[in-house]
Amino acid sequence: MLKVYHAPRTRSIRILWLLEELGLPYQIEKVAFTPKPMPFGQDVPFGKVPALSDGDMTMFESGAMVEYILERYGNGRLAPPVGHADRPAYLQWLHFAESTAFAPVSVVVWMKLYRQDAEQNAAIIADAQVRAAVAFEFLEKHMGDSEYLLPSGFSAADIMMGFTLNAARAFGIIDERFAKLDAYSKRLAARPALVKASAL
Numbered sequence: 001m002l003k004v005y006h007a008p009r010t011r012s013i014r015i016l017w018l019l020e021e022l023g024l025p026y027q028i029e030k031v032a033f034t035p036k037p038m039p040f041g042q043d044v045p046f047g048k049v050p051a052l053s054d055g056d057m058t059m060f061e062s063g064a065m066v067e068y069i070l071e072r073y074g075n076g077r078l079a080p081p082v083g084h085a086d087r088p089a090y091l092q093w094l095h096f097a098e099s100t101a102f103a104p105v106s107v108v109v110w111m112k113l114y115r116q117d118a119e120q121n122a123a124i125i126a127d128a129q130v131r132a133a134v135a136f137e138f139l140e141k142h143m144g145d146s147e148y149l150l151p152s153g154f155s156a157a158d159i160m161m162g163f164t165l166n167a168a169r170a171f172g173i174i175d176e177r178f179a180k181l182d183a184y185s186k187r188l189a190a191r192p193a194l195v196k197a198s199a200l
């Protein structure tokens with residue numbers, strides 16, 4: 001059975017959310033979240049959350065887990081198939097969520113939440129906030145009047161993006177001035193699978 005190493009309010013929510021959307025059985029191993037004083041300190045394979053086990057296999061990186069779960073157990077759900085017109089955009093947004101968009105957000109999170117010297121690093125934080133906001137402005141324009149990232153509807157790329165947007169909202173990088181993203185985040189938050197995963 002799939003086992004998810006999970007700490008509430010971290011990226012492991014992406015994996016629980018995906019599994020709930022798919023209605024797959026899984027087991028949760030709750031992990032104490034101890035990122036201070038240094039990262040990779042969690043008592044879990046590879047030191048960070050999430051991690052995923054499936055039999056003898058254990059892996060890290062939430063985006064890679066999403067791809068693994070879908071190709072192994074998705075039965076064609078939540079991702080346009082290879083060759084579909086939406087496939088390139090699906091891959092693009094799936095990776096944009098964790099790499100381009102989350103990179104500056106994680107600087108803000110790390111500096112504000114886990115270090116004691118945020119005041120001395122105000123310029124670094126301000127720079128990361130601007131870089132993150134530019135990425136979200138780009139996404140805001142992309143959303144237009146769409147409900148989800150892809151014309152073909154809700155996909156696992158939205159799951160990857162949902163966590164990134166929540167972190168950006170929690171740290172004041174985006175707010176209701178990003179009207180499309182605000183509506184999109186609320187749409188994602190209302191999905192029963194995310195509501196259920198958030199309570200675990």
Ligand SMILES: N[C@@H](CCC(=O)N[C@@H](CS)C(=O)NCC(=O)O)C(=O)O
Pocket residue numbers: 009010011012034035038039040041042047048049050060061062063098
């Ligand atoms: N790119 C990785 C990032 C994993 C990551 O940094 N997870 C955070 C929680 S959201 C963590 O474990 N932080 C504690 C640490 O860095 O030790 C992924 O998407 O899984």
